[in-house]
Amino acid sequence: MTRTYTIANQKGGVGKTTTGINLAAALSTFGKRVLLVDLDPQGNATTGLGVDKRTLERTVCDLLLEERDPGEVLIRLPCGIDLLPANRDLTAAEVELVAGAERERRLARALERLGGRYDHVLIDCPPSLSMLTVNALVACGGVIVPVQCEYYALEGLADLLATIERIARAFNPRLAVSGILRTMYDPRTALSQEVSNQLHAHFGERVFRTAIPRNVRLAEAPSHGLPVTLYDRSSRGAIAYLGLAGELLRRERVA
Amino acid sequence: MTRTYTIANQKGGVGKTTTGINLAAALSTFGKRVLLVDLDPQGNATTGLGVDKRTLERTVCDLLLEERDPGEVLIRLPCGIDLLPANRDLTAAEVELVAGAERERRLARALERLGGRYDHVLIDCPPSLSMLTVNALVACGGVIVPVQCEYYALEGLADLLATIERIARAFNPRLAVSGILRTMYDPRTALSQEVSNQLHAHFGERVFRTAIPRNVRLAEAPSHGLPVTLYDRSSRGAIAYLGLAGELLRRERVA
Numbered sequence A, B: 001m002t003r004t005y006t007i008a009n010q011k012g013g014v015g016k017t018t019t020g021i022n023l024a025a026a027l028s029t030f031g032k033r034v035l036l037v038d039l040d041p042q043g044n045a046t047t048g049l050g051v052d053k054r055t056l057e058r059t060v061c062d063l064l065l066e067e068r069d070p071g072e073v074l075i076r077l078p079c080g081i082d083l084l085p086a087n088r089d090l091t092a093a094e095v096e097l098v099a100g101a102e103r104e105r106r107l108a109r110a111l112e113r114l115g116g117r118y119d120h121v122l123i124d125c126p127p128s129l130s131m132l133t134v135n136a137l138v139a140c141g142g143v144i145v146p147v148q149c150e151y152y153a154l155e156g157l158a159d160l161l162a163t164i165e166r167i168a169r170a171f172n173p174r175l176a177v178s179g180i181l182r183t184m185y186d187p188r189t190a191l192s193q194e195v196s197n198q199l200h201a202h203f204g205e206r207v208f209r210t211a212i213p214r215n216v217r218l219a220e221a222p223s224h225g226l227p228v229t230l231y232d233r234s235s236r237g238a239i240a241y242l243g244l245a246g247e248l249l250r251r252e253r254v255a
């Protein structure tokens, strides 16, 4: 049984890509077979894992526009996870998806061809509620929402939840919010604590107990092309993402 | 002579809105008449200045879809700047602009109706290179590019510069990069210094001397609906944005 999660939030810079890369790597240290899908034309997950975007012959864009086998596109990475890479071409897919047939289900159909090859699939989204994010929401079973504990973060959540409800009703009845993840959390500031309290008030148990602290090792790791679990396993960032992986697996067992 | 600047970077969370609000407020403390245009469907510049998005009868979306007078949409704020507000409706404009007539020039035409009423117009953009950002690039004379001094920040710059070149050739010959602004700059980390050195190597004089430090007062100010120059005028964030306003005015004098 493959569990597929979309990592989404249209607010920019909240830690979507950092969560995708490091949660994927943390799950693989627990022995899970993991695929990370980069669905952002910025291709940050791709370069953050050391892949040169300019040398790619095939990307996830090919899967959205043609009936190609994902096996031809995916890359096995030395860190133990597989990646469906992205580059600027994905912008072309966004334009094409505005009007194409079955435009919401392209990614879902492509991932179905992988069968049960993976235990976990994580999909990193761009900072918008565009057709790319819609494709991710149709293809997955749950949404992990990184939220930076600052003022603007709460603002966009209502729009995101409304979009998730809409997609669940129209295309994907199993879709639900798997968890709200506090990122760049600094318990010393009143702002972080205030936002955290509001998240608990609105979302209760759906807020992950694990909060990701602000930790410079998380920002340094992508310049070495490594997840933080390999770049600096003893760092607070690595420990937090390993904790998140453990919490996610526990939640899956009781679900 | 009105000077119009677009604040753009498709990388999310780099400080576009924070720069728009606080540079606008800082310019107004120098006695300039300033208009801030919120061109992001998230409407962060609108709520960050204390405006309730749900009560708005007219927004910038109306200016993009009809030939309306911007005077009917703008809001005079107690902090001394004027605002063209935005809310979720702007997403509808994005869809309409994909195919409409004169779709790149809608904002330019609307702002022309303001004549010389302002000394400075600043346009806050969403984290994407969509038709909204294209409209801003066609309507302005210069682009201010906030860059967070971290790894992913450099990656997107090449795409942004290519888009600016393309718009300058096709629609707006006066368009140029006015300056690269280092944001959330922490000179104690090797990562910040490394990225800063690369920016100077690539952009030389176009990098603003003023760097905006990471300062929690900048993140707190929007929850009070105030620019940082009014929320905490003695903070490092307020001093930095006042310094940036001074530097921009000096550059305008010699240009």
Ligand SMILES: Nc1ncnc2c1ncn2[C@@H]1O[C@H](COP(=O)(O)OP(=O)(O)OP(=O)(O)O)[C@@H](O)[C@H]1O
Pocket: A011, A012, A013, A014, A015, A016, A017, A018, A019, A040, A044, A125, A126, A127, A183, A184, A185, A212, A213, A214, A215, A216, A218, A219, A220, A237, B010, B011, B012, B013, B127, B150, B151, B152, B153
């Ligand atoms: N917990 C953390 N501590 C310190 N830095 C972090 C943390 N999480 C993310 N970062 C850094 O903050 C920046 C933003 O994170 P990231 O790029 O992962 O966000 P995103 O939501 O994917 O952005 P976008 O909206 O552009 O896709 C990056 O430079 C990243 O390295």
Ligand SMILES: Nc1ncnc2c1ncn2[C@@H]1O[C@H](COP(=O)(O)OP(=O)(O)OP(=O)(O)O)[C@@H](O)[C@H]1O
Pocket: A010, A011, A012, A013, A127, A150, A151, A152, A153, B011, B012, B013, B014, B015, B016, B017, B018, B019, B040, B044, B125, B126, B127, B183, B184, B185, B212, B213, B214, B215, B216, B218, B219, B220, B237
């Ligand atoms: N210099 C700074 N010091 C501390 N916090 C900052 C600074 N600049 C911005 N912030 C905070 O970082 C977050 C991201 O900034 P902001 O929302 O302005 O970026 P943005 O580029 O407009 O994001 P988006 O891509 O979503 O539009 C906000 O919570 C903001 O309050």
Ligand SMILES: [Mg+2]
Pocket: A016, A017, A018, A040, A044, A125, A126
């Ligand atoms: Mg990202």
Ligand SMILES: [Mg+2]
Pocket: B016, B017, B018, B040, B044, B125, B126
């Ligand atoms: Mg913004």
